[in-house]
Amino acid sequence: MSSSSDSIQVTVEFRAGLELCFNDQKKHELEVPLNDKESLTLGALIQYLASELLTKKPEFFIQNDTIRPGILVLVNDADWEILGGEDAQVEKGDNITFISTLHGG
Amino acid sequence: MSSSSDSIQVTVEFRAGLELCFNDQKKHELEVPLNDKESLTLGALIQYLASELLTKKPEFFIQNDTIRPGILVLVNDADWEILGGEDAQVEKGDNITFISTLHGG
Amino acid sequence: SSFTKDSLDNDEIARFSRQLLTPYIGMKGQLNICNSSVLVIGAGGLGAPVTMYLAGTGIGRIGLVDFDTVEVSNLHRQVMHRESRVGMAKTRSGLMSAKAINSKLRVNEHNEALSVDNARQLISQYDIVVDASDNIATRYLVNDACILEGKPLVSGSALKMEGQLSVYGYKGSPCYRCLHPKPPPANTIQNCSDGGVLGVVPGIIGVLQALEVLKIASGQDPSYNQKMLFFDGEDGSFRVSKMRPRNPECDVCGDYPTITELIDYQLFCGSKKPRPEL
């Protein structure tokens, strides 16, 4: 009922193979704890996903503390680079989608 | 700036040929006057569109005071029949789409 | 189908290996596909990609219904036909293109118009039906015949820059009549001959129809059950809308249907006048 004010509710999706790192589940409804911070950045969300949600093959998702090259990050269907990348603020109810770029044809 | 409380803001789309009746324009951002009523039903919106927005070939859009057979009505991408058809309430910011059913192949 | 395949030979394993590798299909799904049959109604802009892609998947048997012959004005979108086949029955041209992809595929040519007299008998011989027709009277006829024969219907349509797709009469989804109890007035209907159509639009819808058939045939749920896909080539937009469920009061698929045998669809759709005596 009450979404506590020290967490933030988001929808996270993993597509194009990244779901393999997250229990083969493409869509996750999450309450991400704020840990006494005022807000959540995309960078902090990625760290949270890597440490708390990831179940397998971390190198497919994260490298050198940031998202692996070849993954596109979409916030409400817009490229995160338009919004500021890792520093962009996550808002309640946001959909954050991680999609691996495909090369086959 | 101020959207007056005696009107309601909606997005209306006409697709699959119906745009011909509405100045060849597929998407319209509208402020629909409430005329002292509390709320707007889909039925009342259709009457408003037929009398105020329609520019050509009314028989392609409306027949016998309701939507012509063969047109699907979507409210925020859901079939209006799920929501109650003509009696359903229109909410601020709703997207209402009218799509003619195609028969070609 | 007269026999059931319970294993693949080496040629088939090689042929379908890329598809088998997807966990979504696997060996069981592939065998289901090989044991399935589909009736494609219309060998035109939609029927061409449906037929070619289903031939590739290894579906066991395809029936093609069309009474037309190939014309040069078809070739911009009906890419299973070819210049050298202008004048040939579209069903024969479709058979040749399908068997060129997979010679083991069984293809039945139904070189005739779908009608009240043959629709149920034809549909009863197949597991899944594809509506790739080009007129509204046929769409009601196909719908009613599928409901009466209990067959899932994968329906696609296209005109100008737009296309639509839905699955009817399957696992709680509505039928065409649930969505459209009354036909539109005849004077509001356009077809590809007067409105034109961009070839790629039925191409996209047709390949998606093949995917829906593949899903049903392999034992998966289709994507567009109780949903409708709308594609607009003008802006490249796709919209998937949730549609009403089956209407228990529907004239044909309802709990107390009034249509229990096929009717006169030209008359129902107003494309011919009633006989003066009536």
Add this chain to the structure above:
Amino acid sequence: SSFTKDSLDNDEIARFSRQLLTPYIGMKGQLNICNSSVLVIGAGGLGAPVTMYLAGTGIGRIGLVDFDTVEVSNLHRQVMHRESRVGMAKTRSGLMSAKAINSKLRVNEHNEALSVDNARQLISQYDIVVDASDNIATRYLVNDACILEGKPLVSGSALKMEGQLSVYGYKGSPCYRCLHPKPPPANTIQNCSDGGVLGVVPGIIGVLQALEVLKIASGQDPSYNQKMLFFDGEDGSFRVSKMRPRNPECDVCGDYPTITELIDYQLFCGSKKPRPEL
């Protein structure tokens, strides 16, 4: 192109009539299409529908680049090839299928691997480029060569149940390198041989690539410029996302590019080790 067509003959008017009827194309758009040329890189799962549908539209000239021969495992998705052509060069098989649809179409067979040595020279001969390739080193190579030659790139890809599509390096859109300045580590890359692919997925993406080419060729804006389409065949979902604009600091399309000629793409992508001396 050596000559410019400024009118259609009667056969062409009949052939393209349905497409001409759409106000979106019209006579002027059709003439633009007839005067355009496209280079299709890869005659496989994406290249097959691109080639067949573009042949239908009346595009003036198609170049096909592929060094492979037709294999039986291709046929489930590469529906322009056929059983009787197993062992034939894919470019020859593609030429035959394209000319069967439109014998006036000019088709250039480039039966060779795209490489640093031939990429720019090949691309310079065409108006529009389609990336229908199947590996990441080729994707960077095609991108850089298109930027260096100033050609719009319609890029599609597919794996398992999913497909992606975008237009690069055209009217302010990013290039592939703007989106992906660094390649992914080699151990994270899958291709159709190990991941499998459902044939209809490249089918859908390929037909949409043909639509994007048609738009650019006819003088319209493409739909997926600075946008990317994501299709997931598992649930039939389509997503169109707004992407970043061209990056002024991009290594190849930026204001001060550091890549001004083609590089070693195998090395760049880590698919081969650097020479020990280096």
